[in-house]
Amino acid sequence: MKLTGAQAFIKCLEEHGVEVIFGYPGGALIDVYDELMKNDKVHHVLTRHEQAAVHAADAYGRVKGEVGVALVTSGPGATNAVTGIASAYMDSIPLVVFTGQVPTKLIGNDAFQEVDIVGITRPITKHNYLVKDADELVAIIREAFHLAKTGRPGPVLVDLPKDVLATRITYPEVKPITMRTYKPTYEPHPGQIEKACRAMLKAKKPVIYAGGGVILSNSNEELTELARRLDCPVTMTLMGLGGFPGTDPLSMGMLGMHGTYYANMAVANCDLLIAVGARFDDRVTGRVDAFAPHAEIIHIDVDPSSISKNVRVDIPIVADCKHALGAVNAWFARSKDFNAKECAEKHRSWHEQIREWKNKHPLGYVEETDIIKPQFVIQKLHELTGGDAIITTEVGQHQMWTAQFYHFNKPRQWATSGGLGVMGYGFPAAIGAQMAAPDKVVIDIAGDGSIQMNIQELATCRQEKLPVKVAILNNGYLGMVRQWQELFYNKQYSSTVMEVAPDFVKVAEAYGAVGLRATKPSEVEPVIREALKINNTVFMDFVIAREEGVYPMVPAGKATTEMLLV
Amino acid sequence: MKHTISVLLQNKPGVLSRVTGLFSGRGFNIESLSVAQTLEPDVSCLTLVTSGEDTIIEQITKQLHKLIDVIKVTDMCEHDNVEREMALIRVKAEAHTRAEVLRIIDIFRGKVIDVGPKSYVVEVTGKASKLQAVIDILRPIGIQEIVRSGTIAMTRAQKS
Numbered sequence: 001m002k003l004t005g006a007q008a009f010i011k012c013l014e015e016h017g018v019e020v021i022f023g024y025p026g027g028a029l030i031d032v033y034d035e036l037m038k039n040d041k042v043h044h045v046l047t048r049h050e051q052a053a054v055h056a057a058d059a060y061g062r063v064k065g066e067v068g069v070a071l072v073t074s075g076p077g078a079t080n081a082v083t084g085i086a087s088a089y090m091d092s093i094p095l096v097v098f099t100g101q102v103p104t105k106l107i108g109n110d111a112f113q114e115v116d117i118v119g120i121t122r123p124i125t126k127h128n129y130l131v132k133d134a135d136e137l138v139a140i141i142r143e144a145f146h147l148a149k150t151g152r153p154g155p156v157l158v159d160l161p162k163d164v165l166a167t168r169i170t171y172p173e174v175k176p177i178t179m180r181t182y183k184p185t186y187e188p189h190p191g192q193i194e195k196a197c198r199a200m201l202k203a204k205k206p207v208i209y210a211g212g213g214v215i216l217s218n219s220n221e222e223l224t225e226l227a228r229r230l231d232c233p234v235t236m237t238l239m240g241l242g243g244f245p246g247t248d249p250l251s252m253g254m255l256g257m258h259g260t261y262y263a264n265m266a267v268a269n270c271d272l273l274i275a276v277g278a279r280f281d282d283r284v285t286g287r288v289d290a291f292a293p294h295a296e297i298i299h300i301d302v303d304p305s306s307i308s309k310n311v312r313v314d315i316p317i318v319a320d321c322k323h324a325l326g327a328v329n330a331w332f333a334r335s336k337d338f339n340a341k342e343c344a345e346k347h348r349s350w351h352e353q354i355r356e357w358k359n360k361h362p363l364g365y366v367e368e369t370d371i372i373k374p375q376f377v378i379q380k381l382h383e384l385t386g387g388d389a390i391i392t393t394e395v396g397q398h399q400m401w402t403a404q405f406y407h408f409n410k411p412r413q414w415a416t417s418g419g420l421g422v423m424g425y426g427f428p429a430a431i432g433a434q435m436a437a438p439d440k441v442v443i444d445i446a447g448d449g450s451i452q453m454n455i456q457e458l459a460t461c462r463q464e465k466l467p468v469k470v471a472i473l474n475n476g477y478l479g480m481v482r483q484w485q486e487l488f489y490n491k492q493y494s495s496t497v498m499e500v501a502p503d504f505v506k507v508a509e510a511y512g513a514v515g516l517r518a519t520k521p522s523e524v525e526p527v528i529r530e531a532l533k534i535n536n537t538v539f540m541d542f543v544i545a546r547e548e549g550v551y552p553m554v555p556a557g558k559a560t561t562e563m564l565l566v
Numbered sequence: 567m568k569h570t571i572s573v574l575l576q577n578k579p580g581v582l583s584r585v586t587g588l589f590s591g592r593g594f595n596i597e598s599l600s601v602a603q604t605l606e607p608d609v610s611c612l613t614l615v616t617s618g619e620d621t622i623i624e625q626i627t628k629q630l631h632k633l634i635d636v637i638k639v640t641d642m643c644e645h646d647n648v649e650r651e652m653a654l655i656r657v658k659a660e661a662h663t664r665a666e667v668l669r670i671i672d673i674f675r676g677k678v679i680d681v682g683p684k685s686y687v688v689e690v691t692g693k694a695s696k697l698q699a700v701i702d703i704l705r706p707i708g709i710q711e712i713v714r715s716g717t718i719a720m721t722r723a724q725k726s
Contacts, residue, residue, distance in 0.1 A: 119583070122583065123591045303632070304632075
């Protein structure tokens, strides 16, 4: 039986187990939307902006551990999706984005709502396709899913001309995918594993530096096993939070620009740095030559181009983190040279040193009785959700406070735009997260600036009846930029004062959601408690200390030991 | 240091722009580039000359490998290889210089491929250094136009 391209498209989504997609229709995609309406297996979430559709699909994928899917129309639909695609690319999130396109005959003609989206997204996708022949449609979609989720994951874009969606084709049989040019390395080289394990055996002051790769490869258990066996302190990147339990005594929290004092000191003084699924980003390393200067460095990553890109590495291991950590754990399990007691004894003074740093400069803030401190709100959110909520954020101060004070214990309960740093990510991401985990508490922790970048998604929440909670840390500033202006630009608050702001309670109410406000510390807990009880979308407007800063802070370009402290 | 890198690619639309986009986006430099079909019609060979420290070259080869349409990347500097470029040179050839031009071209094993009333077009192939030498010697006689190809390269047969 022959199917139209649009029917084959939907059948192919079903073939890949896709239950939810996020999108926005348009002229080029009417054929697909017509079929979607007849289909009851693939649920389409209509966002109110294409950027939001892609962020929602991104977070859906993160929370579920699957490939997120977004569908947007040609021209402006496609260009609006660009920020979402770039964010997923920077964070290596598995995602397939389908864009409508003008009919093949009109391509290159400057037709209405035509844009060369394959050209535009070339540097921000893992790969992309323009389907020129309807007979290739299904094979290309299969490749797109395969590429998105294997190796180092990432977004893949498939551009669908309108005539391709209308052409009748024979749906091809499912075949295993073979790509001549794409064979990611999953298994580590045994010789490198041996070298790495010997280095771990010898180290007196080791540190594990875990990144988003741990989450993406589902290797949190293997990582935890290794850290506990070696009695090795762990620090995580923004993307790696939840890869190791944040409340574990071995956890030093986040490292880098707004990392903890003790994590940064430990990295600066360690004799062995075990990097797992991390990419030595500038926000992590600070001044590169002062990063882990005394350490031998082991780097496990599935992407060879991540290794020795920014920092020279002594023992590279190109492999999937799960396979590599599994091999390391197996090595220790059978090694006669390893003795857990001796190992703990050897690291004792190192742990004492870290404890000393921790006591000297713990993560903290100055509490006040009459004004709400943002960190206090995060602590209360952590406490009242039992640390079990799925948290998304926008980008800025609130994001860093969340990373510092919501001690994530599990993977996939945290979605933030780490690499690209997208204001406006968190609210649509919360929609995606709630769709992926309907029974979980999902909270977008936002700033008053960034929530306004995708505030229209209140309508999506209401339409899907999602009980997403949004905690707005409202200081009337673009706080992170203001903090830099305070510290490095003589307090010239150029364009960071939000002189006009909406009443967030009323905005929520206008959409049929609920708005709550707290202006005093004593109101924080009751507001959160009430919000958690309400089976509706809730905006919590926390009016916070206006000029609170995020500390510790490593000024850009400085060594990570040169921290500004509270 | 200069490196000649040979890249086998799927012969598909847009592949060249993936390669050049990678270079411009990451701030790598391309000194010359040449691309054409190989024995297999669906595979192209792209040869490019770039320069940079070893760490940069390492990143270039790794990033090229990462492109889905790239089949194989070879840094020719790691192999014994032959390299060639071609230049077409329009040189002034008037009554009193014609013989001189022919002699020079002959020495460099070049060919005259077009003859005009006041000029020749000559074709010279060789390593970049040889082409530069021809150009330097012809310059005083009067070069009107030069078109040069990118470098192409091939590994030498293994000596058993």
